[in-house]
Amino acid sequence: MFEYTLKRSRRRKTVAIKVHQQAVTVYAPIGVAKKELESWLLSKTDWINVQITKQSQQLDTRQYPLKNNRVVVFDDVVQLTFAVSNRSHWLLVKNQPVTTLQLSISGRVKHQQLMYQTLLETFLHEQLESYIEMRVNDYCLKMAEALPSSIRIQTYKRRWGSCNRRRELTFNxxxxxxxxxxxxxxxxxxxxxxxxxxxxxPFWLRVSEFYPNYKQATKWLKQHGSSLQWVFD
Ligand SMILES: [Zn+2]
Incomplete structure (x- = not known):
């Protein structure tokens, strides 16, 4: 189920959904019961996901400036260095006190800045994906849950993850x-x-069974979520 804002109005006769900047707003008449509304919304999940994916592709992730050449990976600061080499690749050097990520691109590349950023994005994608895959395995065992059918990583503006009827999971x-x-x-x-x-x-009960501090985590995401960016000043 996805997150949404519910707006009820006396004048409204029908239910409507709007997806704007990846945020879902549902407009409903006063009288419609929440349960009824949610089951109707579930039937619209695929359509909503298509809209959100479209809007996430319109987001230009490459506009993130490489300020100070630092990036945060799992709450750790990683210093970036740039090099020209005969092929594009990255190298992570775990040194004390600072971990360094060396991004190397081919000297023949035309748009170098863009290439560095694409490489950085690939690196971050791999880091997150391998962590998530490992933890999904762990938690599926603990929760006695069959593995999801797929796990995808995407850039979203306003959601941290999603799940649908086909057991496909996505993460931001x-x-x-x-x-x-x-x-x-x-x-x-x-x-x-x-x-x-x-x-x-029952959903929140299941969450709390396997992640007792969930209230603290949602609070953290509310407070710090909007400042999560790879690169900062
Ligand atoms: Zn949810």
Missing amino acids: LLLVSAPQYIIDYVIVHELAHLKYLNHSA
Whole structure:
């Protein structure tokens, strides 16, 4: 189930959904019961996901400036260095006190800045993906849940993860800059949706069973979520 803002109005006769900047707003008449509304919304999940994916592709992630040449990976600061080499690749050097990520691109590349950023994005994608895959395995065992059918990483503006009827999970690439215990919360949240595709009381009970501090984690995401960016001043 996806997150949405519900706006009820006396004058409204029908239910409508609007997806703008990846945020879902639902307009409904006063009288419609929440349960009824959510089951209707569930039937619209695919359509909503298509809209959000379209809008995420319109986001130009390459506009992130490489200020100070630092990036946050799982709450750790990583210093970036840039090099020209005979092929494009990255190298992570875990040194005390600072970890360094060396981004190397071919000297023949035309748009070098863009190439460095693409390489950085690939690196971050891989870091997050391997962490999530490992933790999904762990939690599926703990929760006695079958593995999801797929796991994808995408850049979203306003959601941390999603889950649908086909057991496909997605996670926001920006999570790579969050502490791992916060990523774990998002994983447990989405895995709990495999059983309950809503935010009902049984759903939250299942979340709390495997992630007791979930309230603290949601608070953290509310407070720090908007500042999660790979590169900062
Ligand atoms: Zn949810």
